[in-house]
Amino acid sequence: MSAPVFRFAPSPNGYLHLGHACSALLNFDAARRSGGRLLLRIEDIDPARCRPEFEAAVYQDLAWLGISWETPVRRQSEHLSDYRAALEELTAMGLIYPAFESRAEIARLLAQREAQAPWPRDPDGAPLYPGVAKSLSPDQRAYLRDSGVPYALRLDMAAARALVPDLGWTEHGEGPDGETGAVVARPEAWGDVIVARKETPTSYHLSVAIDDALQGVTEVVRGADLFWSTSVHRLLQHLLGLPQPAYHHHRLVLDREGRKLSKSTAATALRELRAQGATPADIRRQVGLP
Structure with a gap:
């Protein structure tokens, strides 16, 4: 062993x-x-x-x-090439789309949404992506890319969840509200998370899933503030065929x-x-x- x-x-x-x-x-x-x-x-x-x-x-x-x-x-x-390869794999699965809104534009869209009704927020308290970039046509996306507009690459969470409807992990430590043992993953609580940007072919979520797999990590011991991030990591591991380490979240x-x-x-x-x-x-x- x-x-x-x-x-x-x-x-x-x-x-x-x-x-x-x-x-x-x-x-x-x-x-x-x-x-x-x-x-x-x-x-x-x-x-x-x-x-x-x-x-x-x-x-x-x-x-x-x-x-x-x-x-x-x-x-x-x-090791940016490792993340780029994983991103290409997700793109080939039809799970990645570019979002071209600036931070100011996202803040304006969010204000419009919240003027109508409370807008959902992720487990860290940040508002979910309120934009409509997923509905852009291929020609519109190509035009914006060719024009040099900065963009973030987002994971189409609904499409990803359709491929992986059941997901969870065994928690050997304790989550922020005492969660332990069998935990049901809720990656949809994060919305369409960013997995890369125009200038950087990765994000925290993508790189940590890739790194843990490539380094053969079997035990992830980290703070309880990252407990619900595990939902996104488990989803990426499943989509990319990566092994699942054991998780132990500790008090802060x-x-x-x-x-x-x-x-x-x-x-x-x-x-x-x-x-x-x-x-x-x-x-x-x-x-x-x-």
């Missing part, structure tokens, strides 16, 4: 904080207990936000925590206001805590680990 394979997959768009430390340590500890392997993946598909100094800090912070990982490290920006590390720690809210970075005299043992205690 093969050893289990775990992974920690941060984005180098800021410095790691206690929430990252909790997830990385949980993966590292689980790999050691099970005699498994721990992989490190750098999710750097956003060139506007990802920076070399943040990636270098990831390695420094993890090493300081006493975490070791296998090399070479997979950097998503070096919260700030004093009860919010999830985030780079966007300036959560205290591990490097700052280290500079203030914190030890790796202190970090473990702060995130509730032995």
Whole structure:
């Protein structure tokens, strides 16, 4: 029987904080207990936000925590052809369409929809795509593409669900509302999700499904904030014939206001805590680990 394979997959768009430390340590500890392997993946598909100094800090912070990982490290920006191939496969199945609305246009469409009735939102609270790009003719799409209009490539969720009507996973951890055990996947709750953009042939949802399969990941241990994203990942795995890893979602590390720690809210970075005299043992205690 093969050893289990775990992974920690941060984005180098800021410095790691206690929430990252909790997830990385949980993966590292689980790999050691099970005699498994721990992989490190750098999710750097956003060139506007990802920076070399943040990636270098990831390695420094993890090493300081006493975490070791296998090399070479997979950097998503070096494997865009893998995602492009998967995107072409989904396109050949008739499941992908381009949406040309700008963020401002989407906001205007959303305001129009909500003026008539409450508009549905995804599990993260963001409004579902309100546009009508799916109804454009092939000639209209070709004209807009040839004109250089930016676009996002979206998954036709209704068509995808027609191909995969029954979907779920076994949760070995716990979701945000205590969900565990057999979970029914609800990818339709996300609407027609973006799977790529004109300038980048992938998105988080697509790349994570592809990467986990190509790296042979068998155990996905991550925060409960990504619990319902698993619905989309399970759908993509089924459509692309990819293996299903085991899922274990863990509690989040919260700030004093009860919010999830985030780079966007300036959560205290591990490097700052280290500079203030914190030890790796202190970090473990702060995130509730032995």
